[in-house]
Amino acid sequence: MYDLIVIGGGPAGLAAACAAWEKGLNRILIVERDKELGGILNQCIHNGFGLHYFKEELTGPEYAGRFIQMLKDTGVEVRLDTMVLTVTPDRQVHMVGRDTGYRIEEARAIILAMGCRERTRGAIAIPGQRPAGVLTAGAAQRYVNMEGWLPGRRVVILGSGDIGLIMARRMTLEGAQVLACVEVMPYSGGLNRNIVQCLHDYDIPLYLSHTVTDIRGRDRVEQVVVSQVDERRQPIPGTEMVFDCDTLLLSVGLIPENELTRQAGIAMDPRTNGAVVYENMETSLPGVFACGNVAHVHDLVDFVTAESQRAGRAAADYVLGGAVPDGPVLEVKNGDGVTYTVPQHIRPGRVAKNCDLFFRVNRICGDSQILVQSGDTLIARFPREHLAPGEMEHIVLPRVLLDRASDSITVSIQEVASK
Structure with missing residues (x-):
């Protein structure tokens, strides 16, 4: 039995596996259907990658190469040219590969990192x-x-x-x-x-x-x-x-690749076409996590990396520490001007210091305020000079603010009236 099986060897899967290894997991398997690691980055030969994470401008293959090199310094097992057919609710992964044939592997935790496909x-x-x-x-x-x-x-x-x-x-x-x-x-x-x-x-x-x-x-x-x-x-x-x-x-448009997610009976969000996730990217199925474009379509691979590392660390915590009682759960709702939010649920008791919240707007907005409310109570406000549907937005909610919320929070946009 593996500690963790990561499905997908693109930027999300690579970052998640490396983070889980660093957190202490020893038996990790990455399953990739292509003949090489790197995912979509291998064909993205233009620059513009890595400005946030590596603080330098890289091409897609260079960015992927950095993480592939990191992976070589670990004991993570990789199976290329292998297609995952089914993920079961009891965390069995059915796969078929050119060299291995049909195999069923069990895992204590699973990370879904299958990316997305084009319309x-x-x-x-x-x-x-x-x-x-x-x-x-x-x-x-x-x-x-x-x-x-x-x-x-x-x-x-x-x-x-x-x-x-x-x-x-x-x-x-x-x-x-x-x-x-x-x-x-x-x-x-x-x-x-x-x-x-x-x-x-x-x-x-x-x-x-x-x-x-x-x-x-x-x-x-x-x-x-x-x-x-x-x-x-x-x-x-x-x-x-x-x-x-x-x-x-x-x-x-891009569609998250979630056939395996649906087969496993994991709750889906019709707004993102991805799994409903908690603050640590855990899905409705305990021990199964989703990150990267399979959860929601990102603009920048740097954000995919950060999100996937969070999922990898959370998967390691799940395996090493076992399931933890949920406690109170906040539902995150999209209000006026907002198309979707990720995560869709937040467990304040699981947030150590801050919670990252991503969303997209449904119209172009000028000088605006991002409002975070719980009922009629305003708990946070973030100014923005410009908002557009083509650019994913990111805000950070401190734990102290989440503790002020009741059973849900709503994220909405309020445009500032011009003088």
Whole structure:
């Protein structure tokens, strides 16, 4: 029996395993379905990683390499090219690997770190024909950066998430012509720095409140039709623009990879599409933890690292100290202007000093206040000059403030009236 099985060898799994080893666990297994560790970072050859954690600017492979090297200094066991099929409520992990065959391993604790996947054309029901040349931005990124293939020469990108923005720049640098980036919302879904560095710097137009309403082509994409949308995101007749292109890249959102989580009977949050977690990233199933993009989609890998280290340490505490009575539990609710919160529950008795709380807003806000209330009582207030849905927000709640709350706390946004 293992002390801990970590499912996923990307940035979340690596950080969690290293933290659990440092906390005293000896028998740790990482199960990774790919042929190498590192996860999505291996294809993210652009820089911008590690500014928070390492205090220097790294590429994705460099960031992953740092943690892979840390792992080599431990006794953590790794199984590559191995797919986990099922996680049971009694913490059995069913897996199949090329070298090991079908195996069932038991663990005292499990960390779910499977990451996320991209939404596809089918998920958003784009009308039109079904030619070659329609693919997700992440797939195109792998083709270009790892396989050495250029997917197309004349490109339209639907969605302004960070991967789509980065691929606009990448395709341009490889010699393709990116005709437009199209976003159905009235604001971009990516980080502002990526809008500037990947679109503005290369004179790539961004069409907000627009979407693709038709794909044309028999064997290969020949044209896409882009239309303006109204406030209900419905296409406006007469606003069509036709782009002659051979490739359509989709950057239309990420979905936490939670089939295993659901199979295990773990409570899910429909707002994040991830597991409901406590302050230490423990799920509703004792001894099973979730961290990284499988819990909620992050902007920065540095935040994934910090969250996963918290999960790794908590898993070690669970194994070494056993289950601890819960005590009072605060439910964390999203109020006006907030889409979701993570964690969804906080046990003040388990918080040593501070509790990290992450959330996203559902609209662009100027000068604002983040309000944390328990009933009618305001327990904390955090000023912000700017808030946007494309950027995850983070606040720290001291234990002393949590002790003032009753049975729940609500996080909401209040915009400051301009003078």
